[in-house]
Amino acid sequence: MSATARIRLFTLWRREVNRFMKIKKQTIGAPLLETFLYISVFGAALGTRIDELHGIDYVVFVIPGLIMMAWSINAFSNNSSSILQQKFQGAIQDQLSSPASPLELLLAFSLGGFMRGLVVAALTFTAASFLVDLPVDHVLVLIPALFLVGFFFSQLGVLIGVRAEQFDDVAFAQTFILTPLIFLGGVFYSASLLPEPYETLTHFNPIYYMINLVRYGFLGYTEASIALSLLALTAATAALFALNLRLFSRGYRLRA
């Protein structure tokens, strides 16, 4: 990569990070508060009644899913909102008329949300570690799993942001598709406790495998094959990246 291309890519990424840092009460503060409300309600309040799941304290069982949820939702909503806002203002023309390649543009837009997800997830992890004894059993699974989850949802955010024509489109994707899939993927419970057909149905939810990967990384507990989940997540992330790159190369809904 040439020095010019490096400056370009770094600046494009810096703009994305700068955007969410300028409104950090909304982009960092609010998701952190939300995560702690979940920990308080599901951990401290309900947890005293539920006690243990598969031999793990309920609050500890829930936290890996919450970290994964924080990373994914923030990566998604950052990228979808940022792209749509810039399209709406016309400001995206400044990047689109620059010499940046479709790959550079896609990477910069993706990594903005990835970074925000990483910041929120890291702060959640740090704070949760003070509250409970949170083990990290399989760091070599946890790190790639979290990075893949972050990158997958960054890509999904880019896709929705590029496709969206109004703010309602982004809100629809997040409220009616993403949030239900995350909640029903087993953040707050173990799918093995569900009655049929719900247990089987959960296996069709891709988020279920992501939660299992992250939970396995932290706690060593899983309900799905780790190798298969990692493979499937890698394939899905690569496919989404390839799709986005194709859309950026064709200028889909970005260039008239």
Next chain:
Amino acid sequence: MSGNALHIEDLFKRYPTGVEALRGVSLEIKPGELFALLGPNGAGKSTLIHCTTGLAQPTGGRIQVFGHDAIGGDYSEARQAVGLAPQELNLDWFLTVEETLDYHAGYFGMPKRERRERTEELLEVFSLTDKRKERTRTLSGGMKRRAILARAMMHRPRLLILDEPTAGVDVELRLELWHYVQRINQEGTTILLTTHYIEEAEQLCDRIAFINEGEVVAEGTSGELASRFGVANLEDAYLALVGRKELSRSHIEVVT
């Protein structure tokens, strides 16, 4: 390979809505020229500019900027050579004036020290120094226009495209801009200007092209165009082009 600053050959653009905005436009702008494109609203001026800068994708034809193919594999070099001040006030609301300039230059690969020096220079030129820390959203219309002009010039483009730069600005900024445009033109920057102010084109530009309904219908110096249409001046030539000869100022009685 064309030695022209801008070489447009048989350019077509049909939007997905079916609107044919450009119908076989061909145009040559020589290095160092100050060239005006005149035409009524919807004539295709902005579409032509968008095709040149990568904001729109032509459906046919060729565009070369200083010999670089702006549509094909050379687009990066072609865009590097172009600075665009669009008609719309498309500033990024999240950025300050200073950041707007700095990021733009970064998108064009300019190193940090050079960006800093150039930012200082252009803030001064466009009387924006005391607004440097203000977010662009809070600026007045005139200040936003100044910021857009400064942004277009940040990376020292060899071809500067000004799309109706003086629309809605006060006399002071209009004259400041005229002076600056003439100065950088004398220093070697090629300029393509679109405007609705005939006297602006007449005073500033070496050559002028009339564009109407997606076609370049006439091209030449102000005097050549007037004689082509068999009228006294450029404004009357323009009125003849749009079929509104009755509006000629020669029909207005002077009140004494």
